[in-house]
Amino acid sequence: MSTSNTLNLSKKPRISVAPMMDWTTKDYRYFARLFNPNIVLYTEMVTTGAIIFGDEKRHLDFNTQEQPLVLQLGGSSPKDLAHCSKIGQDYGYQEINLNVGCPSDRVQNNKIGACLMAEPDLVAECITSMQHAVQIPVHIKHRIGIDDMQSYEEMLHFVDTVAATGCQHFVVHARIALLKGLSPKENRDVPPLRYEDVYRLKRERPHLFIEINGGIKTVEETLQHLKHVDGVMIGREAYHNPYLLAEIGHALWNDEHPDRFDIIQNMLPYIEQRLAQGAPLSIITRHILGLFQNLPGARKWRQALSGGQAKTIDDIHHAVQQMQDAIQRTEAYLAQHQSINDE
Known part of the structure; x- marks a missing residue:
């Protein structure tokens, strides 16, 4: 599979759409790309087990128009993550991201997601194996803390441990995840946002590329965050109000505002293809x-x-x-x- 765009990792600022289960499917990603040519799109989290034991093509196939596109993997076996990273590279993904932020009970039981923050050495081993398997960037998305590990210092230790592998890019969801007592839905809203922790991380580790995530809904909020960090990841608002992506493109890169009726007209041939x-x-x-x-x-x-x-x-x-x-x-x-x- 060839790629249509080249991801410029040095280009700042970086705006991305968060990986969201059942939402950031290839159909949504094709639609989202019509609003903004510069944003970085992510797959849903794909577990290593789904790739190794499931329908690989169904989980990994995408349209070249979706690029620049990142594959997010879920897993905790360095060997399996390395294997699946190589498969992702062969499919044409431009980056691989490791999920250390999902608070779902299902993924916890399989040692996937936010629970891995309690094991920074294991995460570092996973990242190292993934890096050795591919030539494309490997990075991580994580929370600012979990359960009894809620302090800034504990997050910094986690980041430093992973950064020692050579990983330079950290996408930080500015909420802790309470794995004992809150549902995944509640973990998206109940723990308070602590943006200052992410800002402080960038100040104290200026050599790292820090991208902030969590509760960001407007162009104004995006621009404010970019005064403190290198990138902004938009979550649910990019799904419910996708024209926000066009507005951000206009504000940051002076892109023309696309006409919404042109967007749906451009979407129709794709829909017909999918129906076929x-x-x-x-x-x-x-x-x-x-x-x-x-x-x-x-x-x-x-x-x-x-x-x-x-x-x-x-x-x-x-x-x-x-x-x-x-x-x-x-x-x-x-x-x-x-x-x-x-x-």
């Missing part, structure tokens, strides 16, 4: 519900496409027409009232 491959329409349309977030008619757009309401491509065309009509009515109403006010 046998994919149900509903697994694709669920990823595009946020296209018109915050615009008049957005609720009807979501209703028309969610829950399997859309059965064919024609249903999407009809929903697009409804959105165009809603926006035109609103614009006409505003123009009329502006004319009255001017008089």
Whole structure:
């Protein structure tokens, strides 16, 4: 598999979309790329077991248009992680990321995710094995702490231990994960955000590339974080309001604002291709519900496409027409009232 873009690791700032289970599928990633050519996209976390014992192609296949793209792996066996990193490199991924942040009970039971923060030496061994297996960058995504390991000093020890392997890039979710007592959903919201810990990490380890993650929802917040760190990773807001990615592109790189109707028109050939491959329409349309977030008619757009309401491509065309009509009515109403006010 060839790559269409070259990931420039020296380019600052770096904006990425977080790996999110069931959300950052290849269908979403293709859609997200239409908003911004510069953001870095991640796969969902893929466990080493799923690759070694499961359907490798289903888990790893992607479209070259998604690049720059990072494969996030979940696992704790240095040997298995090295093997799967090599497979990922062969598929054409431009970077490999190790998940040390997921608080799910399921992954804890398999020694995957945030629980590994309690074993920095093992994580360092995993990173070393992965680095030796590939020629592409290997990095890590982790929390600022877990359970009884909540201090800044403990996080710094973890980072220093991993950095000793030569790993230079740390994506830091600015919340602790409480593995005993909170659900994965609660761990996304309940522990307070501690951005200052991540800022301090960058100040005290300026040679490391530090990317911040957690609760970031606006262009203004993104720009504020970039005063302190090297990159920003956007999570759920990039899914629910994907036009944020376009707004960030305009703010940082002076990219033109893409037209939302052009985006859906560019998405339609891909949807037709996926349908021809046998994919149900509903697994694709669920990823595009946020296209018109915050615009008049957005609720009807979501209703028309969610829950399997859309059965064919024609249903999407009809929903697009409804959105165009809603926006035109609103614009006409505003123009009329502006004319009255001017008089």
